[in-house]
Amino acid sequence: MGEETGTAPAATPATTPASLLPRRGTGHQVVVELLLHGPLTRGELGLALALTPGSVTRAVRPLLDAGVVSELDALPGPGLGRPVTPLDLVVDRDVVVGVKITTGRVWGVVADLRGEVLHDASVELSSTDPGVAVGAVADLVRRSLARCPDRAVHGVGVSVGGQVDAEGRVSVAPLLGWVDVDLGAALRQRLDLPVVVDNDVVSLVRAERWLGAARDLDRFALVTIGAGLGYALVVGGEILELPSSARSPIAHVPLGIGDGVCDEGHRGCASSVLALPAVLDRAAGALGRGGDVSLDDLLAAHSSGEAGATAVVEEAAEALGALLALVADLAWPRAIVVTGDGIGLALAGRDVVDTAMRARRAADAEPVTVDLQATGFTRWARGAAVAAVETFVVGR
Known part of the structure; x- marks a missing residue:
């Protein structure tokens, strides 16, 4: 686990390139289907999304041109049919950050859109005071993103052991001693990035549902x-x-x-x-x-x-x-x-x-x-990263 010390780098999330992922329409549906179930052929995409071959072609072409989707090596077609070319999402150009707050440390990961960890780090939390925790999270996010300067950042997921509402307000976090802490709003202001705050066990099960044995x-x-x-x-x-x-x-x-x-x-x-x-x-x-x-x-x-x-x-x-x-x-x-x-x-x-x-x-x-499953706090942070993917990319 990387230990982050010293002065924060000058790079901030605002310097990262913009994502070319479509946010709505058929293109977005294709991106989500490939993210969750890819690689898929054009025929498989059509069946999954109830699209005609022509609609699939029109949706896929701009994604290929933008480098969002790539064609893989051709595979033999069914029976005596001609070869088919699977498509997959290019996941290494877009990232999210996941953070887990504990009583003594803040743990973070930068992950691609399938939750694969590209970089991990942690910083000591000198106090569980909400203001101190917000500062530590913001600092860790900036340091982590400085390690991935050429990636498009979609957002930050933060997990805590407590009750959290949809806006990221922590009504109670017993181990941290928090009551009515608007963590989401404070982090959005500090980071100028989309932020989702999740219960830590819920974020962990999101990752298990998506990437794990289950x-x-x-x-x-x-x-x-x-x-x-x-x-x-x-x-x-x-x-x-x-x-x-x-x-x-x-x-x-x-x-x-x-x-x-x-x-x-x-x-x-x-x-x-x-x-x-x-x-x-x-x-x-x-x-x-x-x-x-x-x-x-x-x-x-x-x-x-x-x-x-x-x-x-x-x-x-x-x-x-x-x-x-x-x-x-x-x-x-x-x-x-x-x-x-x-x-x-x-x-x-x-x-x-x-x-x-x-x-x-x-x-x-x-x-x-x-x-x-043996695990460490990086796994909890990855769960928060998956919550960010689901919220800001998949849209659920």
């Missing part, structure tokens, strides 16, 4: 393990919007595992046994250490066979298996993606996770694929 599934769930527990559900290819994205619907589900008490006074709920602060607090006691214990410390002790560490890891893994069983039985997903900065617990205790999940489900229950 991209071909019309129904899947996402569970994140970290300072808190996150949850999102996709049904019919659409993300279900929760009434309040600031409070996770799974954070305080009773699991009946362990005797921990969460910060809301619940004994044995998911947060009390699976959220990282609770896990690491138990680890400090189990390892007999008076100071703080990191997740890496816990996993290293578990790997070396320390009984106390193994007990803590296996209790968390059992809790995760029980939680995933509930998600599987109540939401009926075809797959559950598990990720977050606490994913090491699940990876270290994978056998326990699987056993606990099977034990909590009926013998004839429909099998559900569980995909454990």
Whole structure:
């Protein structure tokens, strides 16, 4: 991960070239179809968009002339037909920026229109004061875009752990201590770029739906393990919007595992046994250490066979298996993606996770694929970048 220091470069987003992507009409439809499903032949585009061959030709020609779309190598046609030439979007000329705000750092990526990360960096956040955070985000965006001076910038996506409205106002972000912060307006003023602010778990599931292992599934769930527990559900290819994205619907589900008490006074709920602060607090006691214990410390002790560490890891893994069983039985997903900065617990205790999940489900229950994905904060920032693509390029 690149560490950004020193004086900000003189280049600003305003110096970047204008994009030639059409914003409306048939040309826009072609661009979006190629972005999401390309490469495609002209015939496939016509079928997907219900266009005649002539309409496809008229829509594609100016895109080819502008260098927005390119022709790939010809492929054999069906049967004895003549070869066909697939088309694809030229994605490396247009970029978005994705940013994830945490309590201690701001993480950013510059990504192409398919969410491939071209550059990543982070800066320390000296305070969670909203003004300090806005300054850090603006500085990181400018520094990152200076690394890609010849790209057209479509916008900036920012993700936070909290409840966010459509205009980018954060009504509450518990870990940051924010209440009623108009983050979107402040960043638009500082950057002079389009900005979309998203809940961090929602932005992560956007990227998973588009680019991840679940991209071909019309129904899947996402569970994140970290300072808190996150949850999102996709049904019919659409993300279900929760009434309040600031409070996770799974954070305080009773699991009946362990005797921990969460910060809301619940004994044995998911947060009390699976959220990282609770896990690491138990680890400090189990390892007999008076100071703080990191997740890496816990996993290293578990790997070396320390009984106390193994007990803590296996209790968390059992809790995760029980939680995933509930998600599987109540939401009926075809797959559950598990990720977050606490994913090491699940990876270290994978056998326990699987056993606990099977034990909590009926013998004839429909099998559900569980995909454990190691990740870092760059992945969260990439999710925010995908939110920017969907908002400013795809238009949804």
